[in-house]
Amino acid sequence: MKRWVLVLLVASLVANIFLLGLIGGSVWHWTHGRGMGFRDGWRARLEHSLPEPKAQEMRRQIRETWRQSMPALREGRAARAEAARLFVAPQFDAAAITAKLDQARASDMALRTNMEHRMIQFSSTLSLDERKKMAEVLKDGPFRQGPPHPPGSRGSSGPPPSPH
Numbered sequence: 722m723k724r725w726v727l728v729l730l731v732a733s734l735v736a737n738i739f740l741l742g743l744i745g746g747s748v749w750h751w752t753h754g755r756g757m758g759f760r761d762g763w764r765a766r767l768e769h770s771l772p773e774p775k776a777q778e779m780r781r782q783i784r785e786t787w788r789q790s791m792p793a794l795r796e797g798r799a800a801r802a803e804a805a806r807l808f809v810a811p812q813f814d815a816a817a818i819t820a821k822l823d824q825a826r827a828s829d830m831a832l833r834t835n836m837e838h839r840m841i842q843f844s845s846t847l848s849l850d851e852r853k854k855m856a857e858v859l860k861d862g863p864f865r866q867g868p869p870h871p872p873g874s875r876g877s878s879g880p881p882p883s884p885h
Contacts, residue, residue: 764862770854771847779843786839790832797828 768776787794804821807814844852856864 767855767858767862770858771851775847775851778846779840782839782843783836786832786835790835793828793831797825800825800828 768779771779800821804818804825807818807821844855847855860866
């Protein structure tokens with residue numbers, strides 16, 4: 722066998738092993754990583770804290786809020802894209818970049834505000850026990866006090882790390 726064919730086979734084998742590891746690691750991370758997306762975060766725990774009919778209604782209201790907010794979300798996405806374009810433009814315009822990022826942030830905050838208002842409205846239909854369960858879950862979300870927890874941690878189970 723020619724030497725270059727052997728080199729190509731070995732290189733292909735190494736690349737395939739790397740890709741399999743990458744895919745396997747990504748799948749494992751996606752299925753086991755805490756706080757990743759909707760799956761294991763406070764929103765999923767919120768849904769599981771409610772009886773199924775109430776959970777279905779909550780999902781419906783969340784979908785409706787997202788649907789109503791899509792134009793603002795598109796504007797925010799466009800503003801971020803424009804800020805990125807301006808960032809690498811030959812003439813650097815810090816004020817224009819800041820304005821575009823402010824516009825995007827306002828869009829994000831409008832969605833958050835709408836979602837929180839909708840959840841409060843929805844919560845008015847729940848019993849006191851259901852609201853108590855919901856409040857426990859919301860301590861990791863909108864009712865959180867202080868900075869968010871790093872991925873993989875579950876709240877503050879001890880004293881804060883020493884600054885030294």
